[in-house]
Amino acid sequence: MSQGQYVAAAYGVVFVVVLVYVAIIAAKLVRLEREAAELVELARRRAGGNAS
Amino acid sequence: MGLALLMALFVAPEDADQGVSQRIFYIHVPIALTAYYCFGLGAWKALRLLWRGEERYDLESYVAIHQGTIFGALTLITGSIWAKASWGVWWTWDSNQLVLFLTLFLFYCAYFMLRFSLPEGPRRARSSAVYALFGVALIPVSFLAIRLAEDFIHPTTFTREGPQMTGTMFATFCVAWAAVTLLAYVLYRVELAGKRADRDLRELRELLS
Numbered sequence: 001m002s003q004g005q006y007v008a009a010a011y012g013v014v015f016v017v018v019l020v021y022v023a024i025i026a027a028k029l030v031r032l033e034r035e036a037a038e039l040v041e042l043a044r045r046r047a048g049g050n051a052s
Numbered sequence: 053m054g055l056a057l058l059m060a061l062f063v064a065p066e067d068a069d070q071g072v073s074q075r076i077f078y079i080h081v082p083i084a085l086t087a088y089y090c091f092g093l094g095a096w097k098a099l100r101l102l103w104r105g106e107e108r109y110d111l112e113s114y115v116a117i118h119q120g121t122i123f124g125a126l127t128l129i130t131g132s133i134w135a136k137a138s139w140g141v142w143w144t145w146d147s148n149q150l151v152l153f154l155t156l157f158l159f160y161c162a163y164f165m166l167r168f169s170l171p172e173g174p175r176r177a178r179s180s181a182v183y184a185l186f187g188v189a190l191i192p193v194s195f196l197a198i199r200l201a202e203d204f205i206h207p208t209t210f211t212r213e214g215p216q217m218t219g220t221m222f223a224t225f226c227v228a229w230a231a232v233t234l235l236a237y238v239l240y241r242v243e244l245a246g247k248r249a250d251r252d253l254r255e256l257r258e259l260l261s
Contacts, residue, residue: 003071003072003137006073006136010076010134011079014079014130017126017129018235021122021239025242029246032250036249039256039260042260
């Protein structure tokens with residue numbers, strides 16, 4: 001490998017790791033959003049049941 | 053981050069001794085300093101947890117150490133690549149700086165084994181905090197090892213006489229350091245917000261069920 005390829009590899013590894021990390025956090029936030037929506041729906045049903 | 057990349061790869065002059073591989077310095081050193089900072093922050097939050105007993109510091113300490121471990125892994129990977137380019141080997145056990153950083157990294161990897169082997173609650177929070185505080189003692193040792201050691205394998209850029217580089221190189225390093233610190237801060241805030249939301253949702257689900 002040439003010196004330039006080592007430099008590209010070092011910066012590339014950092015880029016890929018940060019990208020994977022952000023993707024994991026984004027997936028987790030999507031799951032949290034879905035769970036929050038489910039809980040809101042559950043709370044609404046409970047509130048509706050109590051009112052009737 | 054874009055500006056830091058631009059400066060590191062195109063603006064900073066090529067090093068007369070190491071050539072183009074020296075450009076790894078602009079990503080490797082800021083990442084290593086950020087790893088130290090994250091471990092230090094984790095220990096500081098752990099101290100506050102033990103001092104004040106506030107539960108929120110447990111999560112803050114955990115997220116900071118998690119960030120530190122990620123940046124620590126990146127330090128080892130980029131350092132290995134730089135070592136291969138400069139010294140012709142991926143790793144050498146002869147450099148105290150490398151071995152001490154690996155020890156620090158493995159110490160904080162074991163933090164997660166301890167944390168997840170205990171049931172959630174005050175006992176886990178206190179045990180994790182005490183462990184995080186022990187690890188912080190390794191940070192100054194690791195940081196100063198290169199100056200205390202006489203192996204001269206790992207290069208010393210910052211000496212008592214100041215930074216051993218040109219003005220443009222130093223400016224590039226400062227921009228890269230600021231960019232990596234900012235990146236770490238943003239990732240820390242986002243991960244912390246996610247963990248808090250996760251905890252709140254679990255509590256809400258238990259209340260509604």
